[in-house]
Amino acid sequence: MSEIKAILSELRPEFNFDDSSNFIEDGYLDSFDIISLISTIEEKYGVVVDGLDIVPENFISYEAIENLIKKSGGNA
Amino acid sequence: MKTVFKGKRVSSVLGILPETVSHFDDEVDNYTFPPKQTMKLKRVMGYDTHRMSKEDSFTSDFCKFGVKYLLDHDIVQKEEVGAIIVVSLSPDYFLPHISNTVQGDLGFGPDVLCLDIAQGCCGYLIGLMQAFLLLDHMPDKKVLVCNADVLSKKVSKRDRNDYPLAGDGGSVSVVENDPDATDIHFIMHMNGEKRDVLRIPAGGFKMPNTPETGELKDVGDGNLRALDHMHMDGAEVFNFVQTEAPPCIEETLEFAGRDKDSIEYYLFHQPNKFMVQKLREKIGVPAEKVPDDLVVKYGNTSGATIPMTLTDHFAKEMVEDVHPCCLSAFGSGLAWGTMIIDLGKMDFCELLESDL
Numbered sequence: 001m002s003e004i005k006a007i008l009s010e011l012r013p014e015f016n017f018d019d020s021s022n023f024i025e026d027g028y029l030d031s032f033d034i035i036s037l038i039s040t041i042e043e044k045y046g047v048v049v050d051g052l053d054i055v056p057e058n059f060i061s062y063e064a065i066e067n068l069i070k071k072s073g074g075n076a
Numbered sequence: 077m078k079t080v081f082k083g084k085r086v087s088s089v090l091g092i093l094p095e096t097v098s099h100f101d102d103e104v105d106n107y108t109f110p111p112k113q114t115m116k117l118k119r120v121m122g123y124d125t126h127r128m129s130k131e132d133s134f135t136s137d138f139c140k141f142g143v144k145y146l147l148d149h150d151i152v153q154k155e156e157v158g159a160i161i162v163v164s165l166s167p168d169y170f171l172p173h174i175s176n177t178v179q180g181d182l183g184f185g186p187d188v189l190c191l192d193i194a195q196g197c198c199g200y201l202i203g204l205m206q207a208f209l210l211l212d213h214m215p216d217k218k219v220l221v222c223n224a225d226v227l228s229k230k231v232s233k234r235d236r237n238d239y240p241l242a243g244d245g246g247s248v249s250v251v252e253n254d255p256d257a258t259d260i261h262f263i264m265h266m267n268g269e270k271r272d273v274l275r276i277p278a279g280g281f282k283m284p285n286t287p288e289t290g291e292l293k294d295v296g297d298g299n300l301r302a303l304d305h306m307h308m309d310g311a312e313v314f315n316f317v318q319t320e321a322p323p324c325i326e327e328t329l330e331f332a333g334r335d336k337d338s339i340e341y342y343l344f345h346q347p348n349k350f351m352v353q354k355l356r357e358k359i360g361v362p363a364e365k366v367p368d369d370l371v372v373k374y375g376n377t378s379g380a381t382i383p384m385t386l387t388d389h390f391a392k393e394m395v396e397d398v399h400p401c402c403l404s405a406f407g408s409g410l411a412w413g414t415m416i417i418d419l420g421k422m423d424f425c426e427l428l429e430s431d432l
Contacts, residue, residue, distance in 0.1 A: 012113070030297060031311040032117055032236070035350055039120040051318035051354035056311075 004065050004076065007040050017062070024056045034059050041065075045074030077413075078331065081208040081260040086419060088151050088250040089394070090142050091387035091427035092224070093374060094127045100240055107236040108298045114236060121240070122349025122368070126375030129226040129244040133432035134168045136177040138224035138246030141430050143182055145248075146220075151424045152250050154182075158217025159189040159210050163199035163379050165408070166226045167192065178222065196274065197345045197407020198264070199223050199379020200247075201415055205262060207251040218252040225378040227306055230276055234292060234300035238307055241348055243375015247383035250423075257418070261332035263324060264413035273312045274408040278303040308347070317351055317406050321414075322358045325404050328414035336361055338400055339416070341390060345405035346370040346381045381405075386419070387427035394425035 008017045011033055020026040029037070037059065038049050049072045058068045069076035100123040104111045117123060129138075139162055146152045162174040175190035189210070195202045200223055207219040224246030231242045278289035289303040301307060329336060342365050346352050352368040367389045370381055377384055382403055386394065393399060398420035406412035 011116070014110075031314075032121075033113075034311075035120055036113075036116045039350075048357055051314075051358050054318070054354070055315065 001062055001066060001076070003044070004062050007037065007044070011036055011040070022060045024060050029059055037065075041069055041072075041074070045069055045072070045076070047072035047074040077262070077264040079262055081262060083253055083255050083257050084208045084211055084260060085252060085254040085257040086204070086249050086417070086422070087218070087252050088146065088422055088424040089383050089387055090145060090248045090424065091380070091384040092138050092142050092246040092248075092432070093427065093429045094129045094133065094244050094432050095429060096128045096130060097125050098128050099125055103233070103240065106233050106239075108234070108294075108300065109236055117240075120350050122372040123240040124372045126228075126240070126243040126371075127245060128228045128242070129432055133226065135162070135164045135166050135224045135226055135246070136168050136174045136181075137432050138226070138244075138430070139174060139178045139222040139248065140181055141432060142222060142246060142248035143178055143220060145428065146250065146424070147182070149424075152218060152220070154184060156218045157184060157188055157220055158214035159191065159207070159219045160184065160222065161191045161193060161203055161206055161219060162222045162224070163193045163195050163203040164223070164225050165194060165196045165378060166230065167194075175222075195408070195411070196225075196378050197347070197381075198405040198409065198411040198413055200382040201262070201264065201403060201405050201413045203379070204249070204251065204415065205264070208260070211251065211253050215253055218250055221249040221251055223247045223378075223380040223383060225380060227378055228375070230304070230306045232292060232299070232301045232305045235305065235307070237297070237299050237310060238301075238305070241371060241376045243371070243377045245374060245377035245380050245384055247380045247387070249383060259332075261328055261416040262413065263328045263331065265320070265324060265411065267410045270312070270316065270410040273309045273316070273410060274307070276304070276306045313347065313407065314351055314354075316410055317347075317355060317412075318358060320412050321355055321404060321406050324412055325359055325402060325414050328416055329402070332416035334400065334416055339402045340365065340399040341401045342366045343382045343385050343401060343403050345407060346385065347376050347407065384427060387425055391425045391427065394420050394422045397421065
């Protein structure tokens with residue numbers, strides 16, 4: 001989980017993601033941030049995220065992102 | 077639509093680049109987003125350079141440049157041409173038609189049929205489809221399919237969603253009857269309920285251009301855009317492509333009786349590098365069969381992306397031999413389609429830089 005927090009802080013340093021219960025609804029991540037995030041996840045965890053999994057609900061929280069990494073075959 | 081075209085071939089393809097190169101690095105400060113955040117998108121989305129038409133270069137200029145080149149170099153003779161098709165979303169005017177402008181300015185006779193088709197991302201497939209249909213009624217003639225767009229003129233320079241992708245360009249393909257040609261399998265789908273995913277709201281009769289429609293406004297996501305400008309809802313388009321394109325490709329391959337491995341080149345419409353890579357991963361074909369760098373080098377040229385990719389990557393191969401190809405496009409409409417076609421033994425296949 002700490003790795004995901006670090007990735008998000010690097011991506012959008014102006015936000016404290018701990019303050020949000022929904023990163024998408026709160027405007028912390030937009031669709032282009034999601035694309036940057038996927039690229040970082042794929043490199044860091046050596047996984048390929050299925051295109052059909054690139055939907056907002058998989059990026060609303062730390063847990064959702066962690067589950068996506070696990071679903072893609074990585075160890076988050 | 078699901079059909080087979082018989083006895084047709086693409087005998088020449090010319091891709092046309094504008095002269096002006098715009099660099100993403102120089103545009104970063106135009107956007108309201110932090111430059112560091114914007115630069116992260118450079119590699120993933122394939123933002124690097126894109127080609128823009130000059131202020132006084134328009135769609136008919138690209139079409140005329142291409143057709144004139146083919147005529148001047150004896151690649152096609154004027155008297156062989158039975159029809160000129162122009163596929164574009166960026167007409168010079170409401171009237172006259174672009175195809176008639178090409179006909180009139182280059183001296184084609186009155187027996188040449190002129191036809192404009194307003195299509196975007198799927199424009200190459202639709203243009204070829206129309207040419208194949210016409211050729212059934214003009215057995216001794218050839219059809220010129222011109223794909224050209226100058227949509228960069230309709231994109232806000234303060235819009236980070238749309239401007240880095242924008243690219244202008246064109247192509248002219250010569251299509252003809254050939255009794256020895258292998259069958260061409262084609263499937264095309266449309267979904268008008270999702271038509272607003274790609275749109276230019278103002279400029280038609282329903283919402284004419286006014287000073288108000290030209291005002292740049294923050295649309296709520298940090299991008300500054302006017303109603304006169306084009307916008308693509310990237311997330312919607314991405315999900316649409318990932319959902320609809322793979323089964324369409326699979327269905328067309330099955331329809332053609334071909335397996336994935338038998339296809340040498342997959343030529344996709346290229347909205348951005350990320351989308352093409354994810355589509356390639358989804359259908360499971362090796363990267364060397366799927367060029368994905370058109371946006372990196374030239375930008376998204378709408379309906380001309382497939383012929384420009386063909387001429388950029390496989391010009392030599394297309395003249396030397398025949399190659400089983402899968403052409404697939406998806407976008408405005410929404411529309412999506414796939415064509416399994418053997419391309420090759422062409423008389424001519426090149427990508428040229430124009431002075432437009």
